[in-house]
Amino acid sequence: GAGVSQSPSNKVTEKGKDVELRCDPISGHTALYWYRQRLGQGLEFLIYFQGNSAPDKSGLPSDRFSAERTGESVSTLTIQRTQQEDSAVYLCASSFDRVATEAFFGQGTRLTVV
Amino acid sequence: AQSVTQLDSHVSVSEGTPVLLRCNYSSSYSPSLFWYVQHPNKGLQLLLKYTSAATLVKGINGFEAEFKKSETSFHLTKPSAHMSDAAEYFCVVSDWNSGYALNFGKGTSLLVTP
Numbered sequence: 194g195a196g197v198s199q200s201p202s203n204k205v206t207e208k209g210k211d212v213e214l215r216c217d218p219i220s221g222h223t224a225l226y227w228y229r230q231r232l233g234q235g236l237e238f239l240i241y242f243q244g245n246s247a248p249d250k251s252g253l254p255s256d257r258f259s260a261e262r263t264g265e266s267v268s269t270l271t272i273q274r275t276q277q278e279d280s281a282v283y284l285c286a287s288s289f290d291r292v293a294t295e296a297f298f299g300q301g302t303r304l305t306v307v
Numbered sequence: 308a309q310s311v312t313q314l315d316s317h318v319s320v321s322e323g324t325p326v327l328l329r330c331n332y333s334s335s336y337s338p339s340l341f342w343y344v345q346h347p348n349k350g351l352q353l354l355l356k357y358t359s360a361a362t363l364v365k366g367i368n369g370f371e372a373e374f375k376k377s378e379t380s381f382h383l384t385k386p387s388a389h390m391s392d393a394a395e396y397f398c399v400v401s402d403w404n405s406g407y408a409l410n411f412g413k414g415t416s417l418l419v420t421p
Contacts, residue, residue, distance in 0.1 A: 249408055284351070286409075301350070
């Protein structure tokens with residue numbers, strides 16, 4: 194597709210379960226970002242991948258959160274032992290290169306932990 | 308370290324009157340600055356960006372922003388508000404020191420009244 198694709202669009206999970214969120218960036222985009230947006234809040238940076246460089250994981254809120262990206266393709270964000278405070282929309286974005294070009298956002302995955 | 312401050316969490320204007328959304332940034336390096344808009348239940352969309360070219364930047368839908376280094380500001384303006392402008396607006400800063408990761412402000416909610 195032409196845009197950033199995220200799946201699933203909605204996910205309801207029980208507290209304590211693990212979830213995996215997927216992001217398909219735009220083809221050729223070397224940079225990929227994950228953000229979290231709680232209801233009525235701004236965007237909270239989670240992790241940033243740029244080409245083959247080591248990812249910037251400084252925004253991951255705890256060791257329950259991890260993310261992977263293979264090359265310049267799909268990324269997965271995994272949340273282990275989910276908690277209710279993990280409920281949020283998780284947004285993925287990609288951009289063409291590292292020099293501050295426009296980032297294109299997916300529609301997000303709405304995660305609800307019950 | 309870089310940061311961005313949106314000075315108003317909520318702004319309300321009447322249709323047809325000017326819009327001013329304020330943003331201040333801090334960056335030790337030549338920053339790139341962006342404004343993104345998020346309409347209800349829609350994805351994030353780039354309005355405009357500044358990347359060290361002209362200091363007055365024109366974006367989509369009649370919005371523009373001026374980069375003022377001496378004031379470390381990048382305020383977003385529009386001469387005449389439309390009802391369709393009602394949305395959440397995010398100011399974003401990016402620089403070399405952060406590996407060009409996008410750092411979002413907390414957002415300003417714009418309400419347009421008839």
